[in-house]
Amino acid sequence: MARNTDKRREELRERLVTIAEAQVRASGLGSLRARALAGEAGCAVGAIYNVFDDMTGLILAVNGRTFRHLGAFVSDVVDARQDTGPTDRMITIAFAYLRFASDNPTLWRALFGVKMSADRDVPAWYLDELGRLFSIISTPLSEVYPQADASEIDLKTRALFSSVHGIVALGLERRISGVPQDRIEMMIEYIIRNVTSRS
Amino acid sequence: MARNTDKRREELRERLVTIAEAQVRASGLGSLRARALAGEAGCAVGAIYNVFDDMTGLILAVNGRTFRHLGAFVSDVVDARQDTGPTDRMITIAFAYLRFASDNPTLWRALFGVKMSADRDVPAWYLDELGRLFSIISTPLSEVYPQADASEIDLKTRALFSSVHGIVALGLERRISGVPQDRIEMMIEYIIRNVTSRS
DNA sequence: CTAGTCAAATGAACGTCGTTCATGGAGGCC
């Protein structure tokens, strides 16, 4: 019995994540509805709660996919430019981050827009994926600062990632600032080139 | 008749904003409830809609206050250090921004966490307040780049504001990165000092 | 002072949401 049941649960889980991902991509995090989801998946609303703790758990699963796609995309882009210097490679990474956010705005925003009840805490793989992103940045950064220890590299990595993230986040938020994409790229390059060209 | 009515509306409006502000401060944007608000204000739920278009309008009013408080706080702090150089003044501004966000995390987060239906657009005073913040930064920045034109200053201002905003936002988000406050300050100083010490 | 008028205040009702739980039925075990 266990075998058949587990398989069905796993299939339903994947189907729900796929449908939810499409919904978030199309209309944003706020448009997810348990009933619509169950309807599209061909199951009862209650079935969702046999597979996920709650809607937040489902969103976290969607974000897990997005994190992997983002990491793979950025890695691929920078791997194709391993011959360039560390500063140019960091700019490449940041542009790829901007590109992903710009191409998948709703999915990308969902990464940082999950509301979690206080008791629930972030799954370990969430921080793992963020660490993987950090490590993509810290590699060229270590070349810029060959004598820096791990703690210093970690601080500079977080600082640069957060800076680029802020530029992308506010730049894409048309409501607040609304800046053309090429000007966002100019801002990113301005920060990274000036920061990493100095010791 | 009009006089008395308008006065009561204005009083109710202010009372509602004050109560909502306290509620957001205490428990965050997501804890605002129309019924609880009406209960505390001593009015009917429907009365809220005689004064505001909807809950989003009320939140925007709260954010308006927060924007003014933030602007006044940052201005006061930097005004007390007008004797220092432009780079040090920019670090002072950024530290003040961090301090405000850290002291009023829920109100500060509400500034960027409002959900608005697509048709509604940002009130003009919202962008005005943001422009006021920008101008606080662009003043010392113009001293760093005396030969830069307005468009270039605008781009660098947005880039630096967004960078600091990103560092503060991700640094305070204990869920995602969670960094001690002094390390956040180190990140800010790292970015600003390196960016503005170069041409 | 009284009657009339009309906008503003009211709160029950509505539609929708995430979540739960008693129930019915499908599927493994003897």
Added chain:
DNA sequence: GGCCTCCATGAACGACGTTCATTTGACTAG
């Protein structure tokens, strides 16, 4: 084949923002 267990089910629940028919009360005209 009969029993029993366990899971899918979807109606029900409580809470939410918002609406609207009704009541209220302030102001004016006579």
